[in-house]
Amino acid sequence: MSGWPAVQAQSDIFPGGLPATDGNTSYSSQRTTSSDTGPSSAASQGANNGSGSSFSPVVPQGSRTTYTQPQGGGAPAPQVQPSAPQYFDYQSNLGSDVFGAQLFTGAFANAGAAQFNPDYVISSGDSIQVRLWGAFDYDAQLTVDPQGNIFLPHVGPVRVLGERNQNLESVVNNAVRRVFRANVQSYASLAAAQPVRIFVSGFVHRPGAYNGTSMDSLLHYLDQAGGVDPERGTFLAVQVKRGEQVRATVNLYDFLLSGFMPTVQLANGDVIFVPPRQNVVRVSGLVENAKRFEVSSASPTVAQLIAVAKPFAEATHVRVQRNTGDLRNTEYYPLSQASQVFLQNGDELEFTADKKPGTITVRVEGEHMSPQEYVLPYGSKLGELIGHIHFNDRSELESIQLFRRSVQDRQKQILETSLRSLETSVLTARSGSTDEARLRQEEANLTLQWIDRARKVQPLGQVVIAPIQERATLLLENGDVLRIPTRDGLVLVGGEVLFPNAVAYDSRIDLADYINRAGGYTQQADDARVVVARRDGTFEQVNMDRWGTKPVIKAGDQILVLPKVDEKNRQFWKDITQIMYQIAVSAKVVFGL
Template structure:
């Protein structure tokens, strides 16, 4: 039993080193209970620091030995982002606000500093009582409830002047920077009691609690309670979209409550704000959603997928005809640019003496383009090159599928002994490094134009690039040779002569894998000699005991060599 345990342990170590996203921290539990039950009492409650995993996959944890934790699947589709969730990153919590708020209206419990000098001297800080007054000796109660901050000094001075006509100076101000402790609860990441200044914004206290829970919390209904009674209700969309935020004066024991989100729609497609938006009612006019999403200039239509009920229904509307359209909670709204192509823009590079960008009607062929070119005297029209974005994307997709298969083969290789497991781990590390480098290679998207007559019938696509090479008498030798170089073409030279002139093979060269890449993108058949402008590429040798891994790496190297003209070694 013990040798088998060693083998299993070595295999798990290899897998832990290779699987992406392994050993991530678990998300602390989220709750909607009260501050006393969902967070430790006191001002030292801390927001969570780890994001929740996107899938239920399991992996070894980095905390306790043998701990199994969820990891993120790198191939899972991205989750829709809730509008506003990106603002709670710790920036509000990091700074205190002690500025003067002239429009703040004083309320019960606010702390007022009063100073008098001259005939009498008085210096004290008083809280506004339940009747809305502050009491000054020899003057009596002074009503300040509801008075704006900028009018407070004048209000107090007028009342003092009724008793002391002269020889008394008065100064009254709101104590806006007193330390307070505020409860933050409801649908936030970490409900609790948090310390700050009375002048801090509600965003600072929400940020200290980890922010609003993006999956459940409401950005439209954030309540501030004082002694259990509503003090204010904020709509954070006013801040996000308009920059408006009511500035409050917090007191000890105030409570910030984030209500539950009730209605939401998801926006995707051609929109500047492709987010999950909260809406105030179960159904709103489509204009409300477009005002939030801000469709891009190229958007023409709006599609709606109804996700409520047992039926799935779809609607499709022009953006200019949304007057009677209503969007319901749970809908997925997609803005699209449904336009048909009438002209093509083709870029011409290389040995072209005329215009470099040509506009052609849709359906134009390569022959139509060639009739409008003005090649230079040194142009090599027989080696014409065509690069296409759709081909590049397809090459990239094919390469990615092959790389994933290689990862699977490297991670699932079995070992009979602990020594073999250790070797497998080293080999798997090399495979992962190779995969990472292979993913960074960008295919060229070249279309092979091997038959000049048939190539003229090729229908062009918008965004195609035509390159006209100049005539050359050089042959490029690259890959696994000692001195990759450009060598002057000679009709007497074969592959061996060119490779000899490049210093010969390296130790890692596979002498049976020698490619001759033509300038038009084709690969010469075995036995054909190089031509002027061709590239000789020597591929590397693959040493692996795993036949499937060897086959996968060889396939990837060939793909990259042909699609990107790069000899990638292990």
């Protein structure tokens, strides 16, 4: 061991014995750059310790001797710093409708954190942290030399090239124990993987050479290159090449869908190649991933696409539009046949819910002694439901009310159509003079404000039920509400009366008397337009100015006195009057200007 300072150890620790010292020796190593280990530096260190060794003894106070050595185990690896992420507009990836494009947003481009990969194979240039303690202390970060060795004091070269990371500690420990029989423990770990420069080519946004380490993920280098070009590159078969040999082929869909990313150990000069995109199909409808998907060219099926598109539970069928050839053909299949439907490049798929109704639910409210929710077979009729309801002596069977969502929507559409027509007329009206234009402008502003308020009115959606002897054949719809009125003996009087109120029913008085009992007309009332709304949904319009028979008022009726519209000053009074009447009938409210 020429060139080593004299140390003494007991024979049971060092087999051959060593020159005497105080029996307690410590070594530490500091990592140096390539400029610290050049010929002139080594010669200077050899002159200082009186030998040709590259170690320079430093003796601190106390009984231990500490030696500082440069980077051990041969020539140091080139100091390649990881590439700093360069500017790239990842918004193009975020805005793409191609499945997988959002994978590359710059998050993988940053330098990777240290990680333990048990299957990593040690190669030249890797940094190994070695610690010995006990009767002999040593702490150094060593670089694997081109021969695949690291050099330990008193132990000599230890070959670690080709060893798996999980076996590194046992390899070093076995080498140490061949020299130090007892009282010396060892620990070894991979401190830093070999710095490498990787080429990224093919259909990526920014082909080029990128720096990192051999332990960095394939995603790290792809992200630095801006990611796979979603319009041209493949996500299904990204290749890692070493020379002319393809070392690995990675399917990025596996990472996106299941989190699986194979461990690929990269070496300096490796090439990550993104081949051209394969077949593409577009997916829409009842799916979690409404995207464009890449599919392999080996006759993919709808069943294989379902694994990545993830249809919702309610989806039952798929509509396939074929775009190949001169004609655009459409096909329709149940999902049960998905494995038999083969896809072609350019197909467009829409997942739909084509379900036949089996049952409906109807809610029963009001005066009855039965459950409030009924589940009935599809196609059930009102008479069948009434047969299941238990009425009491307060139930008013003659005035059963039925409310339906589809009717409510239709009433809302009719009202909106009338309001839109009135709005158009107001906005396009012309005036003959400046004074008239000023007057029309004021009227138009008031009318437009009234239109905005009228749009907030919600119709009831009441269905006018036929007489008792015919109502049994009325078909029910899912979501219907059947309301059983109570025999309360009241008549509601509202609208343009002084005191809108509920008046006790009196068979001896007529329509005018009920209006008088509510205080009579207001100044804005139009006694020529009075609406009598029955509980069963029927109604009558009455002109109180005319002679003739007036409708007989029944218990439960609602009397609505509509407001007057000044036809002399209102350019659109007919349209407004008609809409007021629609609101009174569909929502049973009076809506004045």
